[in-house]
Amino acid sequence: MATKRIADEPAYVLHRYDWSETSLILEVFTRHHGRVALVAKGAKRPTSSFRPVLLPLQPLSLAFGGDGDIRTLKSAEWVGGHVMPTGEALLSGYYLNELLMRLLVRDDPHPRLFEVYASAVRLLASGEAHALQWALRAFELILLKDIGLLPALNVQTLVLQSLRADDHYALVPEAGLQRVSAEDRHALKGSQWLALQDALDDANPMAALLRDCADLLIHLQRPMRLLLNYHCGVGALRTRQMMLDLQTL
Template sequence: MPVVAAPTDTPSARPRRPRVLEKDHRVGNQPGFVLHSYPYKETSLIVDVFTRDHGRIALVAKGAKRPHSKLRGVLQTFQPLSVSWSGKSEVRTLTGAEWVGGLPPLEKAALLCGFYLNELLVKLLARDDPHPALFDHYIAALNQLGHDEPAPIVLRKFERSLMKETGVAGDLTMCTGTGQRVQAERLYVVDPERGPRPANPSDAAPRVSGQTLLDMEREDYSDSTTLTQSKFLMRYLLAWHLGGVPLNTRQILIDLTQL
């Protein structure tokens, strides 16, 4: 009787897996905000969107510049949206966007502060890196600005939240190296990579009181000294983490409102 050879594990013998097409990668009804957009080809836009569960992503909005496009009036900054897209490449395709509402509009100085928040997110957040807690902080900040809460306090809280969520900010209440708790009456500098340490006369970094650091950690900016010192400290730390890349809206805020 002839011997029948067992089937070999060749590519032709193995069952083929169905190809996963890029269009099959779909996300629907994701909460998001437009951070920035710019023209793409003649009638489209590339939209930088901050989403709750997928982080910052780039979407091409095809035909969004056409006069009768449904997307034309929807893709506005500071408006809560429900966003859908398809694709898995660096730039996905926007398939739908609907206005959700629920936030007051930003006007005058509050509007400029909103653009400052957006610029921070664009320059400090990596693409496709989800930060749902930061997304909630962003909504809270927009809501506070829309209700005319003190802008300097709103900005300091958001800056601190952004640095914490992206892993570049540590505990301001503990000294680096020694592990000792910050003392309210002493002066300190904050190393951008290591955290607080006692100040020296030769330090170029902003010197702040221990009380300021303690207040910042518990988000208490009611003291005028804390508010002033935290402004210069956060400006210094953000500049370091941005690698010297300027923040355009920050400079405008400095010039116009000294925030």
């Protein structure tokens, strides 16, 4: 049963749709209630206090009420902290939002994932280009682990055998982690997968991954893309395809 009135709820806007000539439907990611759908009545009016606030990738404090599938936004305040990401970082932020939209069901709380998302957005807004890919790969790993779609990285998935430090293993969408030849360019050594698992098990997995596994995260771009496409049921995510198209131009 949904709570009828929620106040001072930390949140981010993931997506917005036109609902009428003056109102919007928002998909928001909240700390304590997960992904929630809200109607922002009158938000498109020039005089609405919602207009300058309901922006993506910005930390907000929301109040909302109702017990239906779509609840009513009562108030929204920007809580500050960082500027809006720009350029490639902005597209990367939209990519994170698309992952949450596709993989999270509504009203399923993920408070730790919320904090990880907030950390990733702050990294994107920092303008540190070298941190961009690290932040994306770390977020992908934590997201899949948090919702139960990431296989354990310390055993071979199908046979449940422990990894050998010097053997090579690849992450395969349909089969999880499996042993492969050393020539497989997308494989990592057993010791490297074990280091990734240790970082994921840390109390602060984002910080642990960026601190201890930054050199490994760069090698996970293709395996994570295939795994995410598999679980999202698509050939390519829209925001990723947009990034590739822009790079081509």
